[in-house]
Amino acid sequence: MNLSLQTNKDDLNDLISQLKIGFIGAGNMAYGIAQGIITSGKVSPTNMIVSAPSMNNLPRFQERGVSITQSNEEVVQKSSVVFLAVKPHLIPKVLNEISHGVTQQHIIVSMAAGVTIATLEDLLPAETHVIRIMPNLPCVLMEGALILTSGSCAGEKEETLLKNLLSPCGLVEAGPEHWIDAHTGLSGSGVAFVYVFAEALAEGAVKMGMPSVLAQRIAAQTILGAGLLLRDTGKLPAQLKAEVCTPGGTTIHGLHELEKGGIRAAVMGAVEAATERARELGKK
Incomplete structure (x- = not known):
């Protein structure tokens, strides 16, 4: 060639x-x-x-x-x-x-x-x-x-x-090359992490009375829309998050619960674990 x-x-x-x-x-x-x-x-x-x-x-x-x-x-x-x-x-x-x-x-x-x-x-x-x-x-x-x-x-x-x-x-x-393993944890495995989050979003709506099928469709569309905004506006996640939050509003109360549950540490740990596993596979 x-x-x-x-x-x-x-x-x-x-x-x-x-x-x-x-x-x-x-x-x-x-x-x-x-x-x-x-x-x-x-x-x-x-x-x-x-x-x-x-x-x-x-x-x-x-x-x-x-x-x-x-x-x-x-x-x-x-x-x-x-x-x-x-x-x-x-x-x-x-x-x-x-x-x-x-x-x-x-x-x-x-x-x-x-x-x-x-x-x-x-x-x-x-x-x-x-x-x-x-x-x-x-x-x-x-x-x-x-x-x-x-x-x-x-x-x-x-x-x-x-x-x-x-x-x-x-x-x-x-x-x-060292980006490859991190990408495996971030995006390769990260797709499954997003699915877990989508499942949890939908189940939260079901708990509050929404039909399961509708909750899953709305959860999927919510993640899709949020992702497109993140990709196409060029804004940082923190900027977009701030645009959704209003003082004393619903979103900040929900975010407080996520923080109490340790969502940041859990997600960072998941990416780290998947990355390390990718490195282990290479050594084998």
């Missing part, structure tokens, strides 16, 4: 449209990223292939026009960008299986939590272009948050290519 001539946006889009994209692993993250790329029109599904050891998750890819296989080696043979979308403990096995087919023309993109760039590069041929990313579940709706970091042989051109390829999936940011 020659990126040397790609000096403007049109050239970059042309290059991306010609890419051959492969996924090893057919779980929700692989599907979310594939769906974002396909929906955006950046790459035709006929230029994509996905593998998995069983047929359980493959039909949904096939329905989108993506080729399917149970051979990881076939994915490497037919792809220029290969996403590793398997569990962290399977990475050594998969890389041992495919490494002989990996060339300097490939970009290998790992989504495995905790598995470091150094580990990936040790298991792949010398000078392989390796990029590590961490997506989250909302990628399936093209509203995800992704962090990426490049290996020693992946330069600015490969990073720019991947950022543009993944941009339909949501917010894409690049940074140092």
Whole structure:
């Protein structure tokens, strides 16, 4: 893959449209990223292939026009960008299986939590272009948050290519590798933390007499609206919170109860615990 001539946006889009994209692993993250790329029109599904050891998750890819296989080696043979979308403990096995087919023309993109760039590069041929990313579940709706970091042989051109390829999936940011584990705790696991909060919001309304189904819908819309305001206004959470609070009003009384329950410490502790677990997975 020659990126040397790609000096403007049109050239970059042309290059991306010609890419051959492969996924090893057919779980929700692989599907979310594939769906974002396909929906955006950046790459035709006929230029994509996905593998998995069983047929359980493959039909949904096939329905989108993506080729399917149970051979990881076939994915490497037919792809220029290969996403590793398997569990962290399977990475050594998969890389041992495919490494002989990996060339300097490939970009290998790992989504495995905790598995470091150094580990990936040790298991792949010398000078392989390796990029590590961490997506989250909302990628399936093209509203995800992704962090990426490049290996020693992946330069600015490969990073720019991947950022543009993944941009339909949501917010894409690049940074140092130690951000990846923190992002896992913040956004990867953080999605589940938000669901717990949504569940609690709805249950509070049910306790006060609202029907459960309606309470869940309103809780979801409340979180969605609050998130959009936070993202699109550029204001800090504290600023937006202050705009909702009135002296002696309902919100400040509710916030007092949250503070008594230790919500800040609990949430910070949850992010910390998830981050540390991601680091442990990498060491294993």
